Amino acid sequence: MSLHTPGLEHRHAGLAELSSRYVNCDELAWTPTPFPGIRIKVLMQDPDTGLQTVLTQMDPGSVLPDHEHVALEQSWVLQGRLVDHEGEVIAGNFVWRPAGSRHSAHAPDGALVLGIFHKPNRFFG
Numbered sequence: 535m536s537l538h539t540p541g542l543e544h545r546h547a548g549l550a551e552l553s554s555r556y557v558n559c560d561e562l563a564w565t566p567t568p569f570p571g572i573r574i575k576v577l578m579q580d581p582d583t584g585l586q587t588v589l590t591q592m593d594p595g596s597v598l599p600d601h602e603h604v605a606l607e608q609s610w611v612l613q614g615r616l617v618d619h620e621g622e623v624i625a626g627n628f629v630w631r632p633a634g635s636r637h638s639a640h641a642p643d644g645a646l647v648l649g650i651f652h653k654p655n656r657f658f659g
Contacts, residue, residue, distance in 0.1 A: 536580050536581055536582045537555075537578060537579070537580045537585075538555075538578070538579065539555060539557050539562075539576070539577060539578055539579075540562075540576050540579065541561070541562050541563065542555075542557060542561065542562070555578075557577055557578070559575060559577065559589060562575040562576075562577075563575075564591060569596065569597065569598060569599065570593075570596060571592060571593030571594075571595065571596030572590065572591070572592050572593070572596050572598060573590070573591045574588050574589065574590050574591070575588070575589040575591075576588055577589060583652075583653075584604075584605075584651070584652065584653040584654050585651070585652055585653075586649075586650070586651045586654070587648070587649070587650050587651075588648075588649045588650075588651065589646070589647070589648055589649075590645075590646070590647045590648075590649055591644075591645075591646055592614070592616075592641035592644055592645045592646075592647070593641070593644055594641065594642065594643050594644040595640070595641070595642065596640065596641050596644075597638060597639070597640040598638060598639045598640070599638050599657060599658070599659060600636065600637070600638045600657070600658045600659055601636065601637070601638070601655040601656060601657045601658065602634065602635070602636040602655065602656045602658070603631045603632070603633060603634070603635045603636070603651075603655060604633060604634075604652075604653040604654065604655065604656055605633045605651070605652035605653035606630065606631070606632065606633055606652050607630065607631045607635075607649065607650070607651055607652075607655070608628070608629075608630045608631075608649065608650040609623065609628065609629050609630070609631075609647050609648070609649045609650075610627075610628045610647065610648045610649075611623050611624060611625050611626070611627055611628070611629075611645055611646070611647050612625060612626075612646040612647065612648060613625050613644070613645060613646040614641055614643050614644045614645030614646060615641065615642065615643060615645060616629070616639050616640075616641055616645050616647060617639065617640055617641070617642060618637040618638065618639045618640075619637060619638075620637065633652075633653075636658075
């Protein structure tokens with residue numbers, strides 16, 4: 535099975551194929567991204583398909599630059615707010631974007647976002 539949680543393979547080794555994989559998010563380190571003030575924790579991924587569930591932490595004023603959602607993208611804002619040219623999603627609310635949509639997003643006050651990506655984003659610039 536190619537589905538896994540990076541950094542927790544040792545915890546999940548030896549589990550039956552259909553066993554649940556419990557993830558203690560506090561055990562995962564924040565990984566810096568190429569974008570200043572933005573860090574991620576990959577909770578689950580399938581390298582074969584590009585499917586990922588990602589916790590993203592954005593510092594106040596950080597910007598996720600121009601990118602395209604190659605496939606469906608879903609984001610639940612847990613803390614703060616996420617803003618783009620179409621609107622704003624605040625803590626406790628959810629936004630999904632169809633495949634082919636393109637935008638940049640920023641977190642004026644910072645944000646913690648749970649994102650589900652069916653394919654990796656394509657970044658421009």
